Amino acid sequence: MSSVICSESLNWLYRGTHEIFPNQLNSTHPEDNLAQLLNQCDRPLRVKLGIDPTGSDIHLGHSIPFRKLRAFQDGGHIAVLIIGDFTAQIGDPTGKSEVRKQLTPEQVQANAKDYLNQLRPILDFDTPGLLEIRYNSEWLSELNLGKIQELLATMTVGQMLAKEGFAERYKQENPIFLHEFLYPLMQGYDSVMIDADVELGGTDQKFNIAVGRDLQRHFGKRPQFGLLLPILMGTDGTQKMSKSLNNYVGLKEDALSMYSKLEKTPDVLLKDYFELLTNLPLEHILDNPRESQKQLALEVVSQYYSQEVALTAQKTAEELVKNRSTASAEAVLEYSLSDVEFPAKLFYILNASGLCDSSGEGRRQIQGGSVRLEGEKITDVNLSFDTPEELQGKVLQVGKKKFIKLV
Amino acid sequence: MSSVICSESLNWLYRGTHEIFPNQLNSTHPEDNLAQLLNQCDRPLRVKLGIDPTGSDIHLGHSIPFRKLRAFQDGGHIAVLIIGDFTAQIGDPTGKSEVRKQLTPEQVQANAKDYLNQLRPILDFDTPGLLEIRYNSEWLSELNLGKIQELLATMTVGQMLAKEGFAERYKQENPIFLHEFLYPLMQGYDSVMIDADVELGGTDQKFNIAVGRDLQRHFGKRPQFGLLLPILMGTDGTQKMSKSLNNYVGLKEDALSMYSKLEKTPDVLLKDYFELLTNLPLEHILDNPRESQKQLALEVVSQYYSQEVALTAQKTAEELVKNRSTASAEAVLEYSLSDVEFPAKLFYILNASGLCDSSGEGRRQIQGGSVRLEGEKITDVNLSFDTPEELQGKVLQVGKKKFIKLV
Known part of the structure; x- marks a missing residue:
């Protein structure tokens, strides 16, 4: 059984964190203020993070909330990974969404396994009691019409249509299918079922996490905190990191590839990348941007491989550049x-x-x-x-x- | 097994009917035109009518679609009564609706029994094969989240909000709870499960019956026809018949009470009442309104009791009036x-x-x-x-x- 590590400083909590809600600073009540709850040090918190197993190629952008989850683990708290296998196996009933295509249980299993493997360098898989992996089909497949009606009845059409994404689509008369309203409720119900104290997510998850709070309250449970993390910008420095924009660094990439991309991190992103992708004290960032890029690349590659491999990658990359510039004078390269x-x-x-x-x-x-x-x-x-x-x-x-x- | 009675005339179908849809008069295809389907005479149609067992006191206004259902039975078609026990047992999850309060299975059973008893004078309960009574919990309690998601995905928010009732509420910013969107889908799914060829209902049921058509199509079945009947005006001649407005004639009322109310039917309603509440040829309506009122009262009371009882009620009513007018000259009455x-x-x-x-x-x-x-x-x-x-x-x-x- 894990035990909570009580530390005065909550720097680990706030580092790179975009928002924590609720956050009533004036209140000393642990239900209003996550810092208060953490400072009670009386029990490990259950910290939820969802995984969508429709794909398994993850990149540094995806790693941000997992890194925060690890910080909670390091404080003795329990990481609860929710694998959204239920939705993945249903797919999008309209058949219109490519993203939500229906997967077999075997595909979901394979994706989940691959996903978890990529998380091994980030999360603590080994300390007993610090990691719980749950498949939400466990409870979602048990829901009957009566219960679903109860879930739906906790919200109004107006509240749902106020959600970012829905609001614009409704205004522009783009069809919103009714089942889309179920997704936030399913995610929220996950929080009820695993007794989440905190849910982590990107800033785009605020609505869904808030729905979880409402449902927990509805079922007589203590509502979770939401902890929102920024969406990481891609290596192009202009758009959010995304595979389709090819501005990403994948967790499956080899060390040299990872290093080569990161050592070109645009200056404007250096501080964000240091803050979000490493645990280095920000005051240690070097003044020389070129050196900072190398420091960042070395540090991140070390996390996913080892310092040794990272150093080799650095050396190879430098040689490549050297030889290329030599060779560029020569004929066909x-x-x-x-x-x-x-x-x-x-x-x-x-x-x-x-x-x-x-x-x-x-x-x-x-x-x-x-x-x-x-x-x-x-x-x-x-x-x-x-x-x-x-x-x-x-x-x-x-x-x-x-x-x-x-x- | 029932056999279809093939009649040239479809007067029984059109009498008092507000609308049949679809109704492509130019089409000879039996899927576009109910008359064509009936004239094929190749099989008994399955004619659906829903019963809400949250109450059991029914009045002549409720009797209109049941009378049409009987007309189908008389043509050899199968009346399929759907008892909405599932919804009644769930009630309104918001707890805000008095109408949709949660009932126990025993209450639902008792209400349904009482309801059916009141229908005995209207429907043919005796001819084998002409009446099927189904409880929708049979299939609705089996629905899981995957299936419900599939149902919801057949419709958009825009379509649902276009529904009469929802549209005004949304405009006026009165809350519409999400589970309310389930009711039309549940009713529609009933049509899928019982293979309805025709669904009967009041004019306020058009949307729900159309949802049934969509769902039948979605599940690869032949879509039903909708047959809409007018909402009966109350005995006050100004508002629709309703218990709360006390302008109703209840099917449980004794013969004298029924007679006394009907013999005061306002002149403007006489034709409607004759058309909707009796099978008398409309040209037989007497010229003298006073006599018509009596004729109507006698005819309707005869349906629910017998001609003998109706005649006694008429006699008693006349005596009461006579004695009252004599007595009115006397002191305190x-x-x-x-x-x-x-x-x-x-x-x-x-x-x-x-x-x-x-x-x-x-x-x-x-x-x-x-x-x-x-x-x-x-x-x-x-x-x-x-x-x-x-x-x-x-x-x-x-x-x-x-x-x-x-x-």
Whole structure:
């Protein structure tokens, strides 16, 4: 059983936090003020965070609330991960939403497993009692019409239509289907069922978390606090981080790729990235922006790999840049994959691109540990790729001086 | 098994009918035109009518769709009565509606039984295969969140808010609770589950019946027709018949009371009442309004009792009027109940009002069969009343010449 670690300072709570609600600073009542509740130190709080298992590729933007969740764990509190398997298995009944396509239980399981694996570097999976993983089908599949009617009756159409997103759509006469009103209520009911003390989410989750408070009150429970975290900007510095905008750093990316993207973090984002993605004291940020970028990249890669791997990535990246700038004076540094027939073995590409003189030499170079792809050492002689997309834009390297960019 | 009676004329269908939809007169397709479907004569149609078992006192206004349902039965079609026990047992989750208070299964059963008993004079309960009684908890209690989500997803907020009733409330910013959107869908789902070909209802049911059509289509079934009947005006001739407005004729009322109310039917309502409450050819309505009123009263009372009882009621009513007009020349014809302590025995009131010289004489007069209340013979010597309201406005009578109006 976990025990609460009582610390005077709540810096860990406020760091990067956009809003906590309710937050009646004048009140000393622990129901109005999360700091009061934490300072009571009488029991571990149950801190809820939901996971949508319709996808599993997560990026640094997604990591923000999980990092806050970890901070609660470090204080001895219980992270309760809710896997929204119920909704994922239903999908969008109108069939209009690509995002909400119906998944089989097996797909949901696989996505959830992959998702959780990516969270391993962030959350404390090991200390007994600090992590609870729940699937919301456990209670949502048990709901009957009577109970659903009770949930619906806690809200009015006006309240629902005031929600950001709905309001504009209704005004613009874009159809809002009635079942969409169920989602906030289902999320809220999750809070009831797991007795959440705090729910974490992005700033876009305020409405849904507030619905959870209402439902908890309706069912005679103590309403949760909402803790909202900012939406992370993408590496382009202009839009929120998103896979579709290709301005993201994925948690599955290799160390070199992660490092290379982060060391180019735009100056305007440096403070936010430090605050949200690391635990480094902000006054330690270096004055030199170029050095700060490296410091950030090193720190973040260390979290997901290790300091050693991060340092290697840094070194490789520096070498890549050095060689590229040297090589840029030379002839062709790019090799077009359009002539390669896929699936294709890597040793074949080593030969075809001219990095090696034959496929045989390609095999030997791999065996000898001299071949790297995007800085990562390749050890599998028979490594094969199904599509050119898996390679496009990546740097293939033999030894320390022979590079080619695959295009 | 019932067999369809094929008749050329569809007068029975159109009599008093406000609207049938869809009604594409130019189409010969039986899905567009109920007359076409009926004229195919290939199978008995399933004709749905819902009963709300939150109450059981029904009046002539409620009888209109049941009378139409009987007309379908007479044509060999199947009356499917849906008893809305599910909703009645849930009640209104907001607790705000008096009408939708939560009932126990026993209360629902009792109400439904009482309701059905009052329908016995209207519907054909005896011919095998012509009547099906279904409780909608049979399927509604089985609905899970996935299915309910599917139902909700068939409609948009805009469609629902366009519904009469919702539209005004939303405009006036009167709260509409989300669960209210479920009622039309539940009613519609009933149509899916019982494979309704036609649903009957008042003109206020158009939206709900149309939702049933949509849901049937959604579940791959043939959509039902809607047949809408007018809302009956009350005996005051100004507002729709309603218990709370006291302008109603209840199906539980005794023959004399029914007769007395109907023989005062306002002239402007005579044609409607004949059309909706009787099967008499409209050209048979007498020219003399006074005689028409009697004809109507006699005919309707005959339906719920018998021609014999109706004729007796007519006779008693006439005697009451005669005696009242004679008596009106005499002294006090009213007796105020304000001095009587309730509960009160009838023999006590007979004495207190001066109709009898003592309570003992009152008892003997009851035993002797000489006492009538509103023309109905009283035989229970110990008959007692709990409140003055049960007696106010009624005529108490001993023998043929002693009357008093209780006020």
